[in-house]
Amino acid sequence: MNSNSKRLIFGGLILSFFVYSYFVYTSGTDNDKGVHLINEQSKRGKLLFQNYNCTACHQIYGLGGYMGPDITNVISAKNKGPVYAKAFLQGGTPRMPNFHLNEKEIDELIAYLTYIDKTGISPIIDFKINYDGTVGQK
Amino acid sequence: MMEQLVKNEKKKKEIGIVFILLALISLIGGVFFGSISALQFIIPDFLNSIPFVKSRPLHVSLVVAWIFLSSIGGIYYYLPRYCNLPLFSNKLPRIHFWIFLFTGVIILTCYIIGKFGGREYWEFPPILAIPIFISWILFGFNYFKTVFKKVGQWPVYLWMWGTGIFFFLFTFSESYLWLFPYFRDNIVRDITVQWKAYGALVGSWNMLVYGTAIFVMERVKGDESVAKSKLSYLMYFLGFTNLLFGWAHHIYIVPSAPWIRYFAYFISMTELLILGKIIWNWKNSLSEAKKDFHIISYRFIVASDIWVMLNLALALVISVPAINIFTHGTHITVAHAMGSTIGINTMILLASCFFLIGDITKHQFQLQHRKIIKSGFWITNIFLMIFWLSLLFAGAEKGKLIVEDKLSFQEIMQNISPYLTVFTISGIGMFIGLLMVIFPALKAIKTYLLN
Numbered sequence: 342m343n344s345n346s347k348r349l350i351f352g353g354l355i356l357s358f359f360v361y362s363y364f365v366y367t368s369g370t371d372n373d374k375g376v377h378l379i380n381e382q383s384k385r386g387k388l389l390f391q392n393y394n395c396t397a398c399h400q401i402y403g404l405g406g407y408m409g410p411d412i413t414n415v416i417s418a419k420n421k422g423p424v425y426a427k428a429f430l431q432g433g434t435p436r437m438p439n440f441h442l443n444e445k446e447i448d449e450l451i452a453y454l455t456y457i458d459k460t461g462i463s464p465i466i467d468f469k470i471n472y473d474g475t476v477g478q479k
Numbered sequence: 480m481m482e483q484l485v486k487n488e489k490k491k492k493e494i495g496i497v498f499i500l501l502a503l504i505s506l507i508g509g510v511f512f513g514s515i516s517a518l519q520f521i522i523p524d525f526l527n528s529i530p531f532v533k534s535r536p537l538h539v540s541l542v543v544a545w546i547f548l549s550s551i552g553g554i555y556y557y558l559p560r561y562c563n564l565p566l567f568s569n570k571l572p573r574i575h576f577w578i579f580l581f582t583g584v585i586i587l588t589c590y591i592i593g594k595f596g597g598r599e600y601w602e603f604p605p606i607l608a609i610p611i612f613i614s615w616i617l618f619g620f621n622y623f624k625t626v627f628k629k630v631g632q633w634p635v636y637l638w639m640w641g642t643g644i645f646f647f648l649f650t651f652s653e654s655y656l657w658l659f660p661y662f663r664d665n666i667v668r669d670i671t672v673q674w675k676a677y678g679a680l681v682g683s684w685n686m687l688v689y690g691t692a693i694f695v696m697e698r699v700k701g702d703e704s705v706a707k708s709k710l711s712y713l714m715y716f717l718g719f720t721n722l723l724f725g726w727a728h729h730i731y732i733v734p735s736a737p738w739i740r741y742f743a744y745f746i747s748m749t750e751l752l753i754l755g756k757i758i759w760n761w762k763n764s765l766s767e768a769k770k771d772f773h774i775i776s777y778r779f780i781v782a783s784d785i786w787v788m789l790n791l792a793l794a795l796v797i798s799v800p801a802i803n804i805f806t807h808g809t810h811i812t813v814a815h816a817m818g819s820t821i822g823i824n825t826m827i828l829l830a831s832c833f834f835l836i837g838d839i840t841k842h843q844f845q846l847q848h849r850k851i852i853k854s855g856f857w858i859t860n861i862f863l864m865i866f867w868l869s870l871l872f873a874g875a876e877k878g879k880l881i882v883e884d885k886l887s888f889q890e891i892m893q894n895i896s897p898y899l900t901v902f903t904i905s906g907i908g909m910f911i912g913l914l915m916v917i918f919p920a921l922k923a924i925k926t927y928l929l930n
């Protein structure tokens with residue numbers, strides 16, 4: 342393999358990467374089923390989620406630490422919901438710290454969780470497996 | 480230690496070694512906090528002053544620092560000594576080092592006082608990304624200014640290191656796109672771009688590490704043709720393609736456009752070729768090395784080869800969406816992450832550290848040290864195997880309990896707690912094994928720096 346063909350392959354890969362990145366940033370991620378729930382409160386909730394490092398223990402869409410449960414759908418899960426989630430934020434548990442959040446912060450976190458809940462499902466429990474190894478949601 | 484560093488600064492010792500010193504210290508710290516966070520899984524009240532929210536980022540950031548510092552130290556050391564490429568600047572690496580150390584100390588302080596604000600893996604306040612970015616610019620500038628002087632054909636590791644540095648800068652910046660509301664507000668876009676960046680970021684540190692592996696292999700074997708062969712380049716381009724396009728296997732369940740997932744699935748499967756090649760080469764790579772001279776490095780490289788096989792096989796399996804649906808969000812992901820960072824990256828980087836230490840001590844490592852390192856090597860690897868398997872079992876059990884039995888989180892944790900106990904105990908065993916490997920190395924470096 343001579344230097345020119347190496348440069349050519351390298352250049353080709355980089356170029357496709359930038360084109361591909363453009364589509365990932367735009368049409369690839371445009372679909373947001375929860376868009377009507379994005380508001381100032383939920384946006385602040387998101388930053389709080391980062392400031393308190395909730396990800397260290399919780400997953401959203403399965404991504405995060407594993408000390409605590411996935412909370413993507415805690416707002417709509419059977420026997421759970423905003424009041425249930427609030428209880429955890431107010432008092433903590435033996436495993437989850439009490440962050441001594443004020444009412445406003447709790448409402449913002451709940452608004453954020455409410456938004457996330459509408460965007461999709463995690464973990465996916467009802468699915469069908471296709472012959473090529475891909476998965477379809479029921 | 481600080482004192483020593485300052486003294487060394489005055490004597491202008493080899494900067495690569497100073498990076499390695501800091502790297503080894505970070506590794507000890509990182510594994511220490513890893514052991515604490517594992518203990519907190521089974522004893523929630525363990526060490527209340529550094530709870531899990533803090534111990535986890537301390538662990539992850541310190542071990543990531545180990546990977547970067549030891550790769551960088553190796554590159555600074557090898558370029559002038561072995562590649563016939565004197566550094567463009569000898570001053571920039573020193574500035575690089577002090578920025579790294581200074582920022583690192585601030586980051587650790589932020590974690591300890593509970594000041595977060597970033598995201599998984601970079602949990603520190605985002606402003607601290609600026610000095611990190613600047614330090615990489617200095618590194619990249621110096622690197623490219625140095626290697627572009629090379630005439631004739633490049634060994635593949637020069638390409639790999641360059642790719643690693645360039646893509647670190649790109650993906651590190653990309654991982655901060657969330658600072659713009661366009662990316663931050665829509666969670667689907669936010670998570671997708673975050674993991675796009677992280678996937679390629681891990682790919683770029685792997686470029687640094689695998690480049691180092693090829694370099695060390697070449698030296699241990701005493702055969703310089705491998706690193707220039709056509710096959711090495713094909714493997715490099717295949718790895719690069721995966722770095723660029725394979726990341727979406729982390730986010731199969733995020734509701735982004737389906738083409739993102741199908742494409743990643745397809746690209747991920749091309750790694751089968753790499754796996755096949757490794758198994759094919761397996762026997763040959765064992766025989767002809769200049770083993771005796773670099774026996775410690777050689778051992779770590781052989782271990783990394785075995786871990787590459789196991790972890791690549793695991794990675795391939797969990798990249799199939801039909802399997803990922805069970806394993807995603809379980810400890811199987813942790814097995815994949817730590818299996819690769821410890822089994823592959825750490826083994827390679829330790830091989831590189833010992834290669835380098837062999838160099839500065841003129842192979843005068845005492846017999847007694849060799850014995851301790853050898854025992855440490857075995858203890859680390861045996862416990863790593865138990866550690867890895869216990870995570871796999873814990874993850875498989877959790878996946879089954881969620882999808883098939885639909886149990887609650889508390890019930891699941893109860894069911895998998897025996898595995899997590901084994902995980903924790905083997906983690907502590909691994910910590911001890913690593914200390915046995917690292918202490919003699921630190922001692923050798925200390926002797927070098929003080930003389």
Ligand code: HEM
Pocket residue numbers: 397405406407408509510511513514515516517535538539542543545812813816817820821825903906907909910
């Ligand atoms: C004594 C040995 C170690 C122990 C006990 C340990 C323990 C842990 C624990 C408890 C976690 C958190 C998992 C969770 O969030 O649920 C973790 C994560 C992690 N560790 Fe370690 N660790 C050890 C060594 C290492 C080493 C040497 C490296 C790399 C050089 C490493 C790399 C990582 C990475 C990358 C993660 C993030 C994994 C993920 O988010 O999926 N660990 N470790």
